[in-house]
Amino acid sequence: MADSPKVLVVDDELTIGKSCEKILARKGYAVRTALSGKQAMVLLEQEPFDLVFTDLKMVEMGGMELLDALRTRHPDIVAVVITGYATIASVVETMKVGAFDYLPKPFTAEELLAVADKAWERRRQVLDMRALAEGTPAAEFHGLVGRGHRMQEVYRMIRQVAPTPSTVLVVGESGTGKELVSRAVHTLSPRRDKPFFAVDCGTLSAELLQSELFGHVKGAFTGAVANKRGIMEAADHGTVFLDEICNVDLEVQGKLLRFIQEREFIPVGDTQMRKVDTRLVFATNRDLAKMVAEGTFREDLYYRLHVFPIVLPPLRERREDIPLLAYHFLRKLAARTGRKPPVLSESALLTLENYDWPGNVRQLEHVLEGVLITLEGDTIEPRDLPPTIYTQGQPGAFAVPRTNEEFLEMKRKLREQAVDELERIFVHEALERSGWNVSHAAREVGMQRQNFQALMRKHGLKGHKAE
Secondary structure, three states, rough: OOOOOOOEEEEEHHHHHHHHHHHHOOOEEEEEEEEHHHHHHHHHOOOOOOEEEEEEOOOOOHHHHHHHHHHHHHHHHEEEEEEOOHHHHHHHHHHOEEEEEEOOOOOOHHHHHHHHHHHHHHHHHHHHHHHHHHOOOEEEEEOOOOOOOHHHHHHHHHHOOOOOOOOOOEEOOOOOOOOHHHHHHHHHOOOOOOOEEEEEEEEHHHHHHHHHHEEEOOOOOOOOOOOOOOOHHHHHOOOOEOOHHOOOHHHHHHHHHHHHOOOOOOEOOOOEEEEEEOOEEEEEOOHHHHHHOOOOOHHHHHHHHOOOOEEEOOOOOHHHHHHHHHHHHHHHHHHHOOOOOEEEEEHHHHHHOOOOOOHHHHHHHHHHHHHHHHHOOOOOOHHHHHHHHHHHOOOOOOOOOOOHHHHHHHHHHHHHHHHHHHHHHHHHHHHOOOOOOOHHHHHOOOOHHHHHHHHHHOOOOOOOOOO
């Protein structure tokens, strides 16, 4: 491999450490071994490592302690747990303290290498994210952020269609970045120095939309006190982006069809035909073919729009891009307030990656904006995320148990998670109501101050005002 990743293998069984060293070295990894977590911490302070493979059960400083130390002192290192006790409960617990993956004993050389390669890919992703957080552009394409194959295909299609005069249809759920695609098409086209207009068709009535697009003459309707030039004319030789075309009524659809075919239009209330050279990019978050079948969208217009469709994947189908997007937004949002962008812990990253993001990229940005408002430290942990995301994004949260033992263990773990989240919200809300005065909050909820403070410490909450 072109790079030479440095790996630290921590296991109190010398034969396992040496076997891992031989297997990984053959693949090009530079490997050191340690017989305990304590020995590993000494090595970690002396030299840099990319990956750490650690056993869980060790006599002198176990794997969980080592993971906890890595999370606080070396958060960029990617950790993998080697364990002979790979129950759902133990895996979830290690993920919570920052483990990226786990390798159950006994394992083959192929299994070790597969996990190592995956962990090294994650490490490179972490380094990219660090560069992004520090202001170095990474994996950005005209405002769109993503390195996965789905987004690479989107970039390829944008490059193909941008130089042409063809009409473009961008298909994607709300919040996926359809306007960014349209702006990229415009920026990469020969029209880049001409006007670009974006119109949200879902917010305008049919009459107002016609007036906005095609203009009107004085007296065309109540309130038309002067002639008005429409967007299509103002954007001559430029680009107009029509978002949510699925919300346009049939009458306006007919006028748009004629405009696409002839590039000509008549302003509202006028009789004079006008001709322009304006490129159109359309977007929809609904299935237009289904709307055609239902009779709510013109079939002839559908075929004119469907010349070159670009499909934007939802965020849940390109989870590999979530870390890059997260750091992109953190850098942008932190710059507004002049603060240093915080770091996402490995467990927080895994939580973000496991959540389904129904609001897509826009929702991710808004969530991180909210987190930055309340974040006190320099590291974002899962508990700093909104309760819904924290709960649903937990690693293993929806894994189906295969045995009764695993089923009972998962029930216990889920009960603990639910109680933990309830405790956190309960304490946080009490502090909010009391202006973050600990004594007042404890008194209000009917708890002894030391018991209330114990819950605060458990969930990383602090009183902000002197008592």
